[in-house]
Amino acid sequence: MDHGYQQHTNTNAHLEYQSGQGRLNILGFWVFLGAEVALFSTLFATYFVLMHRTANGPVSSELFQVPSVLIMTFLLLTSSFTCGLAIHEMRRSNLKGVIIWLVVTLLLGAGFLGFEIKEFIEYTHEGVTLSTSAYWSAFFVLTGTHGLHVTLGLGWIILIMIQLKQRGLTPTTTSKVFISSLYWHFLDVVWIFIFTGVYLIGMVMHHG
Amino acid sequence: MDNQKQNSSLVDNRFPWKHFVGYLLSVVLTLMALWITFSSGFSLSIIFAIIIVLAILQAVLQLLMFMHITERNSKIQTGTMLYAAFIAITIVAGSIWVMSAGHAAH
Amino acid sequence: MKWDQFFITDEPLIVGAGISILLTGLGIIFVLTYLKKWKWLWNEWLTTVDHKKIGIMYILFAILMLFRGGVDALMMRTQLAVPNAHFLDAQHYNEIFTTHGTIMILFMAMPFLIGLINVVIPLQIGARDVAYPYLNAVSFWTFFFGACLFNISFVIGGSPSAGWTSYMPLAGNELSPGPGQNYYLLGLQISGIGTLLTGINFLVTILKMRAKGMTLLRMPMFTWSTLITCVIIIFAFPILTVALALMTFDRLFGSHFFTLASGGMDMLWANLFWLWGHPEVYIVILPAFGMFSEIISTFSRKTLFGYKAMVYSMLVIAGLSFVVWVHHFFTMGSGAAVNSFFSITTMAIGIPTGVKIFNWLFTMYKGKISVTTPMLWSLGFIVNFVIGGVTGVMLAMGAADYQYHNTYFLISHFHYVLIAGTVFGCFAGLHFWYPKMVGYKLNERIGKWCFWIFTIGFNICFFPMYILGLDGMPRRIYTYNASDGWTELNIVATIGAFMMGIGFILLVYNVYYSFRYAKREQTGDAWDGRTLEWSTTSAIPPHYNFAKIPEVTGLDGFWRSKQEKETENVEYKPIHMPSYSGRPFVMSAFLFISGFGLVFEWWAIAILGAIGTLICMVLRSFDYDDGYYVNVEEIQKTESVYKEV
Ligand code: HEM
Ligand SMILES: [Cu+2]
Numbered sequence: 035m036d037h038g039y040q041q042h043t044n045t046n047a048h049l050e051y052q053s054g055q056g057r058l059n060i061l062g063f064w065v066f067l068g069a070e071v072a073l074f075s076t077l078f079a080t081y082f083v084l085m086h087r088t089a090n091g092p093v094s095s096e097l098f099q100v101p102s103v104l105i106m107t108f109l110l111l112t113s114s115f116t117c118g119l120a121i122h123e124m125r126r127s128n129l130k131g132v133i134i135w136l137v138v139t140l141l142l143g144a145g146f147l148g149f150e151i152k153e154f155i156e157y158t159h160e161g162v163t164l165s166t167s168a169y170w171s172a173f174f175v176l177t178g179t180h181g182l183h184v185t186l187g188l189g190w191i192i193l194i195m196i197q198l199k200q201r202g203l204t205p206t207t208t209s210k211v212f213i214s215s216l217y218w219h220f221l222d223v224v225w226i227f228i229f230t231g232v233y234l235i236g237m238v239m240h241h242g
Numbered sequence: 243m244d245n246q247k248q249n250s251s252l253v254d255n256r257f258p259w260k261h262f263v264g265y266l267l268s269v270v271l272t273l274m275a276l277w278i279t280f281s282s283g284f285s286l287s288i289i290f291a292i293i294i295v296l297a298i299l300q301a302v303l304q305l306l307m308f309m310h311i312t313e314r315n316s317k318i319q320t321g322t323m324l325y326a327a328f329i330a331i332t333i334v335a336g337s338i339w340v341m342s343a344g345h346a347a348h
Numbered sequence: 349m350k351w352d353q354f355f356i357t358d359e360p361l362i363v364g365a366g367i368s369i370l371l372t373g374l375g376i377i378f379v380l381t382y383l384k385k386w387k388w389l390w391n392e393w394l395t396t397v398d399h400k401k402i403g404i405m406y407i408l409f410a411i412l413m414l415f416r417g418g419v420d421a422l423m424m425r426t427q428l429a430v431p432n433a434h435f436l437d438a439q440h441y442n443e444i445f446t447t448h449g450t451i452m453i454l455f456m457a458m459p460f461l462i463g464l465i466n467v468v469i470p471l472q473i474g475a476r477d478v479a480y481p482y483l484n485a486v487s488f489w490t491f492f493f494g495a496c497l498f499n500i501s502f503v504i505g506g507s508p509s510a511g512w513t514s515y516m517p518l519a520g521n522e523l524s525p526g527p528g529q530n531y532y533l534l535g536l537q538i539s540g541i542g543t544l545l546t547g548i549n550f551l552v553t554i555l556k557m558r559a560k561g562m563t564l565l566r567m568p569m570f571t572w573s574t575l576i577t578c579v580i581i582i583f584a585f586p587i588l589t590v591a592l593a594l595m596t597f598d599r600l601f602g603s604h605f606f607t608l609a610s611g612g613m614d615m616l617w618a619n620l621f622w623l624w625g626h627p628e629v630y631i632v633i634l635p636a637f638g639m640f641s642e643i644i645s646t647f648s649r650k651t652l653f654g655y656k657a658m659v660y661s662m663l664v665i666a667g668l669s670f671v672v673w674v675h676h677f678f679t680m681g682s683g684a685a686v687n688s689f690f691s692i693t694t695m696a697i698g699i700p701t702g703v704k705i706f707n708w709l710f711t712m713y714k715g716k717i718s719v720t721t722p723m724l725w726s727l728g729f730i731v732n733f734v735i736g737g738v739t740g741v742m743l744a745m746g747a748a749d750y751q752y753h754n755t756y757f758l759i760s761h762f763h764y765v766l767i768a769g770t771v772f773g774c775f776a777g778l779h780f781w782y783p784k785m786v787g788y789k790l791n792e793r794i795g796k797w798c799f800w801i802f803t804i805g806f807n808i809c810f811f812p813m814y815i816l817g818l819d820g821m822p823r824r825i826y827t828y829n830a831s832d833g834w835t836e837l838n839i840v841a842t843i844g845a846f847m848m849g850i851g852f853i854l855l856v857y858n859v860y861y862s863f864r865y866a867k868r869e870q871t872g873d874a875w876d877g878r879t880l881e882w883s884t885t886s887a888i889p890p891h892y893n894f895a896k897i898p899e900v901t902g903l904d905g906f907w908r909s910k911q912e913k914e915t916e917n918v919e920y921k922p923i924h925m926p927s928y929s930g931r932p933f934v935m936s937a938f939l940f941i942s943g944f945g946l947v948f949e950w951w952a953i954a955i956l957g958a959i960g961t962l963i964c965m966v967l968r969s970f971d972y973d974d975g976y977y978v979n980v981e982e983i984q985k986t987e988s989v990y991k992e993v
Pocket of ligand 2: 629
């Protein structure tokens with residue numbers, strides 16, 4: 035073969051890995067996730083450094099609520115699971131199954147987002163905003179950045195579902211589905227750390 | 243490129259065990275973290291240490307069970323994530339240390 | 349906002365600059381229209397995804413920025429030449445050192461290196477393009493528009509003036525009101541996207557698209573250094589993204605990350621800035637190291653000495669470069685433990701760098717050395733860079749740094765590494781690969797004059813600054829008194845600075861002179877090279893680079909195949925190439941609009957730009973253009989033209 039790498043095809047693989055460009059895109063996305071780790075780490079670092087700097091304002095344990103955080107956590111965790119099932123169906127060449135599980139994933143993700151927005155609105159009513167104190171600035175920007183990622187993910191998956199409807203399962207569409215699934219799982223990974231580092235610790239921490 | 247036809251040996255008709263196990267373990271780890279935080283009675287620093295370890299375990303679980311990190315370019319993918327972990331620890335632990343030591347914190 | 353605040357009109361120098369920019373712009377528009385070149389510009393350049401053209405655009409832009417940053421530098425040196433000068437006032441001086449530093453590092457050094465990387469790397473690994481050609485165009489245009497956003501600040505709204513480090517609280521709303529600092533934040537933010545994407549693109553390109561037979565340990569050293577640089581870019585630039593975003597929130601949306609009020613921590617900014625900033629230093633030096641390695645090996649007619657040691661030392665640097673950042677603020681007072689730790693890591697990172705110096709020396713040892721212009725710049729690098737490195741180790745000692753910190757000693761140190769390392773590297777690489785880009789060499793005689801004037805000027809300018817620094821002259825002061833006793837050395841430094849200016853003019857003249865008179869290259873191998881980029885059939889490679897992808901049997905692949913001298917009859921196959929697209933340009937223009945809106949807090953414009961950007965991304969998602977095939981007849985036609993000459 036004297037084609038560029040992008041054109042090397044390999045029929046002996048899952049659809050999403052069959053085209054050269056598909057393989058490159060998946061690998062590139064892993065690398066991009068590495069960059070995302072650095073991005074969120076910086077936000078976490080900021081959050082932890084500013085953790086006690088509430089400037090005599092409200093502290094986290096006064097506002098965080100276990101039930102709503104738990105619901106959010108399980109919504110996102112389950113959506114990560116259903117997203118994985120969508121990939122499983124994709125590898126069984128079952129387009130209908132892919133679409134169904136993706137829709138379930140989207141609904142769960144939207145539910146998560148709804149709870150997050152509700153939480154932010156409640157805090158605002160309590161008078162806690164981005165400008166309340168360094169601590170709350172860090173809180174809103176960390177969780178907000180994650181929320182923004184979820185929002186973009188929802189939009190992105192919808193776009194890909196349209197393409198699935200138009201074109202079916204091809205090497206190109208499946209690699210797109212696979213990449214968006216990586217993104218979605220990654221957002222759950224970030225949330226695990228927010229759940230642990232922000233909410234759990236924030237609920238029991240002593241404020242100095 | 244007309245490679246649409248599926249290679250039958252690749253079609254995965256088995257029950258998605260990996261995903262189920264991953265999901266169950268994640269749920270268990272989450273509940274454990276919850277229990278340790280609120281009901282274990284450990285001192286704060288022990289609680290922090292344990293739940294952070296649990297979070298890391300859960301992250302690894304996602305990478306292995308859901309994200310197929312061991313497929314294809316597994317070396318590059320795993321290398322990226324390990325290096326990312328090094329960077330994450332450097333950024334987070336390093337910043338906390340530097341910003342809280344000496345009179346930097348005031 | 350009033351119009352006279354929008355367009356800066358109270359400063360004659362700035363008005364003059366504004367008018368000359370306007371006239372140049374009109375001139376360019378006139379020439380393009382007169383020569384009917386608009387379509388050509390759009391079809392051949394603005395929509396290109398060809399790595400060679402993208403590289404050339406990066407380099408042109410970098411030279412333009414070198415000019416602007418250089419003018420800034422000369423203005424500072426003019427002001428400081430004599431005590432109590434009135435050429436610039438305090439505010440204007442602050443603005444100029446801020447734009448000088450920011451532009452030189454982010455908009456001159458970075459694009460110069462990334463430009464050379466773009467031109468050379470795919471050729472050097474025997475690939476037809478990068479892994480993601482479309483993304484490469486996005487990289488360039490986001491970078492370009494981000495840099496433009498930063499650059500227009502001085503005529504529209506006013507420049508930032510808090511230093512290239514933008515320390516808080518100086519860069520906050522109270523002490524830096526107005527749009528200047530916002531320009532810094534958004535210009536860097538937008539261009540940073542482009543840099544991150546370049547990092548990902550070239551990492552995957554190098555890992556996955558090498559020619560057959562080129563194992564990792566057969567990669568040329570420039571390819572290796574680019575690979576490591578990409579790793580550092582990928583993990584360092586997101587830190588900058590976050591730091592800039594947090595300060596933007598502080599300034600525009602009232603958050604309290606770095607403010608003095610409500611619990612903010614001003615030094616947290618310094619911490620985040622240098623968490624990115626030190627790796628950034630290695631981002632701008634490693635590719636230069638790679639280029640010197642290629643050049644020294646080529647002109648010593650020898651394989652690089654200690655290839656593996658070079659590779660390992662760079663791997664070590666990739667790790668260590670992330671754990672030394674505190675040496676930029678030892679004086680913050682984090683205590684003995686922190687300062688000692690970071691002193692030690694900083695000294696440790698000097699070791700792999702020292703190893704490399706010896707490797708270059710041993711490469712030359714007993715080699716058949718020919719002193720061409722690129723080689724001259726490389727030799728100049730070794731001598732001058734060592735001076736910068738040694739003073740760097742002095743600065744690495746935390747306790748001693750309390751003496752050197754924020755003096756001209758530091759200014760001199762980092763110019764010795766940035767100029768003798770990065771700028772010399774860019775010049776060396778430019779001369780070396782110039783025939784690959786345009787098909788002829790730069791004139792050697794002018795090149796050598798340029799080297800000597802620039803290098804001597806450089807030492808006259810910066811060596812005295814070490815002494816000034818030890819004498820207590822602080823950086824970032826806009827004037828001093830005669831009684832300080834710094835006058836003589838400052839005059840000397842200014843003379844040196846202007847010599848460097850002359851050197852730069854010679855370089856630009858050389859571009860023109862060679863365009864007119866240089867002998868055109870007949871083959872792809874202008875310097876008797878060793879690596880694959882010299883194996884192309886023509887001086888300027890065809891857009892598909894290689895009609896047939898070469899195979900590599902060892903290090904210095906092309907050198908080997910020349911020794912073997914086999915001329916086989918190649919049979920061509922259709923070549924697949926990516927299609928051009930105007931969308932990266934349009935999308936980045938929307939980002940520019942959005943950034944401009946945020947700078948002035950004109951929300952409607954900001955939102956409009958953001959929507960435009962998103963629409964471009966959605967369109968991309970639905971774009972299933974797979975590129976096209978170059979057919980065999982066309983390849984035969986192209987290749988036979990080269991064979992005949
Ligand atoms: C033409 C040669 C150059 C001359 C004469 C020159 C001169 C100067 C001077 C006079 C200052 C300000 C000192 C002060 O008041 O604190 C300065 C600062 C600086 N220069 Fe240069 N420079 C040159 C080239 C470069 C290059 C090539 C780079 C980077 C690649 C660079 C990076 C910087 C940086 C980062 C600063 C610090 C700005 C700040 O304080 O915020 N310079 N330079
Ligand atoms: Cu440093």
